Amino acid sequence: MPKVSESGSDQSEDPTAGSxxxxxxxxxxxLKIAPGIADGLARMALELERFPVRLIAPADIHLTLVPPWNEVSIPGAVGKLRGVAGRFGEFVLEFRHVGYGPDPRRPRFLWVECAAGPDLAQLRASLLVAFEQTDERPFRPHVTLARLRANGxxxxxKCPIDRELALTQRIGSIELLQSPAxxxxxxxxxxxLPFGTAPELPRGPNGV
Incomplete structure (x- = not known):
């Protein structure tokens, strides 16, 4: 089964809605997961290829801090992100467990549960304020490896996956990503944007 990006229902909204x-x-x-770690995590999900799932491509494996929203001004969003990133330093992210979630009795994902120090929760809270976003769900740091389409x-x-992990990654930057159309x-x-320093912006066709 081909790998696809993690998109889900967020793509149902019209990005130009409104007259x-x-x-x-x-x-x-x-937070971007390092290629070497992402490749290893993605291989763990290959056991699910024969089932109705959507595997996440290694390049798309990430840890979401602010859920998707419709943004009019990319430069403005970058400025807000720069303001938050400059107030935080690098930290270590731990990959602790791979299994089904968020509720093992009604699983919708194969994911890796992560942990970090209090800085991660503070970073997320600062980002939500900066972007005027809300997320009422309890913060459970994780990276999704597969979405279960039905009958989780x-x-x-049929394919029990429940493993402890001992992987760590030093996180030195934060990413603004655009979901696929x-x-x-x-x-x-x-x-x-590196933490505590000036941003590095990838060049794009529109110059942002």
Whole structure:
């Protein structure tokens, strides 16, 4: 089964909804997982290839801090992200456990639960304030490896995956990513901002 990006229902909204509105990009803030670690995690999900699941491509594996929203001004969003990133330093992210979630009795994902110091929760809280976003769900740091399309309990029973991990990654930057348009795959990096220093922006066709 081919790998696809993690997109889900977020793509159902029209980015240009509203008469006369400016074009909007569907963006979110995340931590990028290092390629070597992402490749290893993605291999753990290959056991699910024979089931109705959506595997996440290694390049798209990430830890979401601010859920997707429709953004009118990418430069404005980059400025807000710069303001938050400058107040935080590097930290270590721990990959502790791979299994089904968020509720093992009604699983919807194969994911890796992560842990970090209190700085991670403080970083997320600062980002939500900066972007005027809310997320009422309890913060459970994780990276998704596969989305279960249907009958998650049966998939989990037929292919039990429940493993402790001992992986760590030093996180030195934070990312602004754009979700793919309907029918497309892969997240587009809009900005990668090192903590506590000036940002490094990838060049794009529109100069942002």
């Amino acid at each position: 006369g509105s400016s074009p909007r990009a569907r963006v979110f803030v995340a 309990r049966t998939i989990a029973r 309907p029918g497309e795959a892969g997240y587009r990096p809009l900005a990668s």
